[in-house]
Amino acid sequence: MSAEQKSPQQSAVDELYDEAEHWNLNTGEETIHAKRMGGLWRNIKWLSASVWILFFIAPYLRWGDRQAILFDIPNRQFHILNTTILPQDFWMLSLLLLFFALLLAVSTALAGRIYCGYFCFQTVWTDVFTWLDEKLEGTAPKRRKLDKAKLDFAKFRIKFTKHLIWLLISVLTGISFVAWFYDAFDLWSDFFNLQAGSTAYGTIALFTVGTYVLAGYMREQACFWLCPYARIQGVMVDNTTLVPTYDFKRGEPRGRIVKGQSEDERTTGDCVDCKQCIAVCPTGVDIRHGQQEGCITCGLCIDACDLVMEKLDRPKGLIRYESLDVLEGGENRPLLKRPRVWVYGLIMSAALAGIGYGLSTLDALELKVIHARQPLFVLLSNGSIQNKYTLKVLNKMTKDVPVKITATGPEGLILVDADGITAKHGKVTPRTVFLRVPKSNLKGENTPIIFQVEGEESGEVFVGTRKSVFIGPKY
Amino acid sequence: MADNNPFPGENNTGHIWDDNIRELANPPPRWWMIAFWASIAWFLGYGVLYPMYPIGQKPTEGVMGWTQIKEYQEGLDEVVAVRAEFENQLKDMSAKDILANPGLADYTVASVKVLFGDICAPCHGGGGQGGPGFPVLADDDWLFGGTVETIEQTIAMGRKGIMTAHGKILSDDEADKLADAIAAGNPTSDPNFLQKGCIACHGMDGKGMQMLGSANLTDGIYRFVPGEGESIKDSVKQTILHGVNDVTDPQTREAVMPSFGDRLSKDEIKKLAVYVYKFGGGQ
Numbered sequence: 001m002s003a004e005q006k007s008p009q010q011s012a013v014d015e016l017y018d019e020a021e022h023w024n025l026n027t028g029e030e031t032i033h034a035k036r037m038g039g040l041w042r043n044i045k046w047l048s049a050s051v052w053i054l055f056f057i058a059p060y061l062r063w064g065d066r067q068a069i070l071f072d073i074p075n076r077q078f079h080i081l082n083t084t085i086l087p088q089d090f091w092m093l094s095l096l097l098l099f100f101a102l103l104l105a106v107s108t109a110l111a112g113r114i115y116c117g118y119f120c121f122q123t124v125w126t127d128v129f130t131w132l133d134e135k136l137e138g139t140a141p142k143r144r145k146l147d148k149a150k151l152d153f154a155k156f157r158i159k160f161t162k163h164l165i166w167l168l169i170s171v172l173t174g175i176s177f178v179a180w181f182y183d184a185f186d187l188w189s190d191f192f193n194l195q196a197g198s199t200a201y202g203t204i205a206l207f208t209v210g211t212y213v214l215a216g217y218m219r220e221q222a223c224f225w226l227c228p229y230a231r232i233q234g235v236m237v238d239n240t241t242l243v244p245t246y247d248f249k250r251g252e253p254r255g256r257i258v259k260g261q262s263e264d265e266r267t268t269g270d271c272v273d274c275k276q277c278i279a280v281c282p283t284g285v286d287i288r289h290g291q292q293e294g295c296i297t298c299g300l301c302i303d304a305c306d307l308v309m310e311k312l313d314r315p316k317g318l319i320r321y322e323s324l325d326v327l328e329g330g331e332n333r334p335l336l337k338r339p340r341v342w343v344y345g346l347i348m349s350a351a352l353a354g355i356g357y358g359l360s361t362l363d364a365l366e367l368k369v370i371h372a373r374q375p376l377f378v379l380l381s382n383g384s385i386q387n388k389y390t391l392k393v394l395n396k397m398t399k400d401v402p403v404k405i406t407a408t409g410p411e412g413l414i415l416v417d418a419d420g421i422t423a424k425h426g427k428v429t430p431r432t433v434f435l436r437v438p439k440s441n442l443k444g445e446n447t448p449i450i451f452q453v454e455g456e457e458s459g460e461v462f463v464g465t466r467k468s469v470f471i472g473p474k475y
Numbered sequence: 476m477a478d479n480n481p482f483p484g485e486n487n488t489g490h491i492w493d494d495n496i497r498e499l500a501n502p503p504p505r506w507w508m509i510a511f512w513a514s515i516a517w518f519l520g521y522g523v524l525y526p527m528y529p530i531g532q533k534p535t536e537g538v539m540g541w542t543q544i545k546e547y548q549e550g551l552d553e554v555v556a557v558r559a560e561f562e563n564q565l566k567d568m569s570a571k572d573i574l575a576n577p578g579l580a581d582y583t584v585a586s587v588k589v590l591f592g593d594i595c596a597p598c599h600g601g602g603g604q605g606g607p608g609f610p611v612l613a614d615d616d617w618l619f620g621g622t623v624e625t626i627e628q629t630i631a632m633g634r635k636g637i638m639t640a641h642g643k644i645l646s647d648d649e650a651d652k653l654a655d656a657i658a659a660g661n662p663t664s665d666p667n668f669l670q671k672g673c674i675a676c677h678g679m680d681g682k683g684m685q686m687l688g689s690a691n692l693t694d695g696i697y698r699f700v701p702g703e704g705e706s707i708k709d710s711v712k713q714t715i716l717h718g719v720n721d722v723t724d725p726q727t728r729e730a731v732m733p734s735f736g737d738r739l740s741k742d743e744i745k746k747l748a749v750y751v752y753k754f755g756g757g758q
Contacts, residue, residue: 374602378614378755381694388602388613388755416755420577430581434755 013257016274016308031147032220033140034130035279039303048118049127056172059179071181077426083359086396086426088366092358099351104229106344108236110335111321112243112291116230117298122222125173125215126282129166136162140279166216167208174207220283224294234293240333243297245322246277246288254288257312270314277301277319287319365403365423366394367453369468376471384414384436385472391431393453393464395423401462403455405433409470410447412438423455435470442472558586562742570623570748574757584753587746594735595747603754607700608729613754616696620685621758627748633734636688636698640718640727644671654712657681662692699728 036042061068063081070079078085085092107114116123136158137143149155178200179187190196191204214222223230237243255268271288278286280301285294287301305319326332335341372388380386395401405418416434423429435449447470454463480489482497490498503511522528525537561582565573573579592601595612599605603612610618619625619634645653649667656665662681668674673681676689683691690698701710714728721727735744751757 372602374600375604375611375613378604378611379696380614380756381616381691381696383695386614386755432753 010257010259013272013274013308013312016272016276017256032282032284033133033143033147034282034284034300035140035276035304036130036134037280037304037307039300039307041299041303045118045127045298045300049124051119052121052124056176059176059184067183069180070183073181075426083362084396084426085362086394088394089358089362092355095351095354095358099348099355102344102348102351104233105236106341106348108233109238109241109338109340109344112237112241112297113230113233113295114297116223116233116296120296122214122227123282123296123298125169125211126219128169129215129219130282132162132165136165163216166212170208170211170215171204173211174204177207178203220294223283223296230293230296237291239324240338242321242323243291244287244295244299244302244319245291245324245327246271246319247317247322247327248288249327251288251318270309270318272308272312274308276304276308280304291324362396363462363464364395364397364457365401365453365455365462365464366396367451367464367466368392368394368428369451369466371468371471377473379439379473380436383440384412384438385442385470387435387470389433389435389451389468391418391433391451391453393421393423393429393431395425395427395429395455397457397462398425399457400425401455401457403453405431406452406454407435407449408452409435409449410437410441410443412441413449413470423453437470437472439472442470444472445474446471561586565742565746570627570745570752573745573749574623574752580749580753583746583749587743587750590739590743591747591750594739595751603751603756605700607702610698611696611756612751613756614696615756615758616691616694617685617756617758618683618688618690618698621752621756623748623752623757625685626751626757627744629732630739630744630747630751631734631736633736634688634732636719636730638676638689638714638719638721638728640716640721640724641671642716642724645715650712650715654708654715657692657711657715658706658708660693660695698730 058069059067063079066079068079068081072079076087104115133143134140137146146155146158175187175191178196182190182196182200187196187200190200196204218226251269251271253268254271254273257272275286277288278284278301280303281287282298282300283294283296285292287295299321302319302321306316309316309318323332368391370390370392372390376387378386378388391405393403393405395403401423403421403423405415405421407413407415407418414436416436418431418433421429421431437447449468449470450465451468452463452465454461456462480487481491482495486500487497488500502508522535523537524539525541526534527537528535561579564579565583568576568579573583598609599612600609605611605613615621617625618636619629641650645667649671653662653665653667653671653673656662656668662668662673662677663679668677668681676687677683677692678689681692682694683689697707697710699710699714701707713726717724717726717728719728719730739747
């Protein structure tokens with residue numbers, strides 16, 4: 001093969017080397033203009049990012065006469081489909097947070113920062129913004145050139161269009177966020193009639209600025225310097241974790257293709273040092289240095305490297321999802337033999353079971369009993385002891401319900417002032433009641449008492465009970 | 476200067492002392508300078524909008540006219556406005572009417588709680604539990620009557636019970652026996668209860684008379700609770716021997732409820748009466 005007659009491989013690689021000068025490691029001083037190309041992981045990334053479509057459309061779903069999912073903070077009610085959650089049930093939220101915290105832990109332990117790479121809003125919004133960059137300003141070298149060019153009309157027009165669209169996406173993000181907390185249809189009309197209130201406008205403004213700055217300017221710098229999870233997840237990864245890995249055994253010593261050299265004479269490894277992996281990296285890191293803080297394990301470098309290997313007729317997978325154990329010649333430990341899978345799994349199951357229990361036992365009527373602190377008891381003229389209680393009847397139904405209160409305890413127990421209570425819907429109805437017990441019927445200082453609330457709604461009877469105590473004099 | 480600078484390329488200002496101590500030109504970062512000037516602008520703007528510069532006796536007022544007192548007054552007006560709806564209804568109602576309306580009774584209890592804490596709780600306790608020398612408001616044994624009207628009257632006019640000291644007409648032994656009978660809740664079992672004139676105030680059955688404010692001696696509830704180390708009988712005997720509010724006896728019991736008619740408005744007294752009634756002993 002003469003030097004004049006280039007092989008197809010050679011010409012493909014020459015092109016890559018021509019542009020390789022541009023790709024440098026990200027040290028934060030320059031804007032990253034990542035090359036965008038298709039591929040398996042690119043498609044997976046679009047798929048996973050599409051779950052965020054829910055963020056924009058879910059607030060418009062209705063359930064009966066209200067929004068299907070509405071976190072109604074002013075009224076302290078969370079509506080999720082047919083369930084209404086009041087502040088009293090908020091302990092479930094802590095279990096939910098526990099579940100998601102461990103889901104992050106277990107997914108990171110098994111497959112690295114897949115949340116960062118495929119689902120995180122920072123990644124997804126940045127991805128959409130750079131997609132816009134590419135559509136409006138052209139490929140990465142063109143973008144870099146445009147940034148350096150003097151401001152003329154053409155540049156102004158492109159930049160203006162881009163920032164306008166960025167801003168529109170940002171505002172839409174803000175409105176969509178608020179729509180989870182504010183009836184979505186009302187929000188749109190209130191928004192334009194200037195009736196949405198300062199909290200809504202403030203939140204929309206905050207999210208608009210946040211989206212515009214974080215996805216437009218900060219981008220990968222947010223992952224490097226702002227995000228705490230990026231750092232926490234680093235310590236969750238171990239030798240068994242599958243992460244995008246450069247196979248240094250195959251790749252090293254890396255070296256550029258020498259013109260005219262045949263494959264048999266080659267003394268270098270499979271890596272041709274074309275820097276395409278750096279070119280496509282949205283955070284601008286060099287995966288060949290191994291797993292590092294900047295890597296969000298998005299897999300785009302795998303696509304880039306596979307494409308080059310394909311052109312050169314070398315086997316794909318020089319960069320691939322692989323664990324450190326396997327790369328160093330070991331074997332992958334089976335999932336079920338990893339203690340973290342079991343521990344995380346058990347805690348997650350416990351959290352889920354707790355939420356399941358909570359949701360299945362959401363009582364329609366709930367009773368709380370608060371014993372008066374001063375005086376603990378009062379002696380009455382007829383020799384009875386009187387205790388004072390504040391009852392709080394919580395009615396989670398949508399209609400006011402007349403309720404009957406009863407109390408069981410020692411013989412001769414009389415309940416006073418507990419008649420005619422109507423439990424207001426979605427609210428706590430308080431009532432002060434008294435219990436009287438003849439002194440002679442009390443066996444000790446403290447006697448257990450059970451209060452019960454009973455109400456009927458649409459033919460169904462709801463009952464709530466609560467234990468309390470009746471306090472008498474010391475003997 | 477630049478030509479003979481002995482430390483070229485390190486960004487110094489050319490000011491060098493003692494051969495090698497030199498001043499470097501390291502300007503603060505841009506963001507720092509922006510924040511610096513922004514805070515000065517903020518300070519100036521704040522001074523224009525809000526009271527700030529101490530010129531003369533008073534600080535400058537600021538173009539917004541904001542003061543803490545005004546903001547406080549606005550908050551107070553808001554509370555008054557919210558309460559007005561209820562207060563206007565209460566104005567023309569008697570305490571009894573209020574009790575008959577559960578919603579207004581709840582409002583009354585909630586809104587007058589602070590006043591009770593200020594005026595009444597020091598003696599009667601926050602929950603009406605009474606204290607040493609001060610009667611319980613939460614029970615149903617009332618010296619002067621437990622209807623809400625009587626309670627209202629008690630608060631407005633005050634009360635002062637009278638019992639003469641009986642140390643001069645009862646021997647110690649007689650007082651002892653009488654105290655035993657009363658502590659047992661059965662005063663009429665002692666003939667002296669009749670003979671020494673106790674019945675004049677406490678009634679033939681010993682159950683007291685609310686017109687006079689005399690105590691019911693049969694129900695085991697005592698106006699003067701025993702002190703530390705005292706039995707009920709000791710305490711009863713003390714009352715028998717030295718009386719209540721008897722100026723001739725220096726060891727007499729003191730029991731005075733001051734009048735609040737001149738200190739509180741009619742509405743306030745009415746609300747307090749409802750509050751006391753609601754402790755659980757109202758009749």
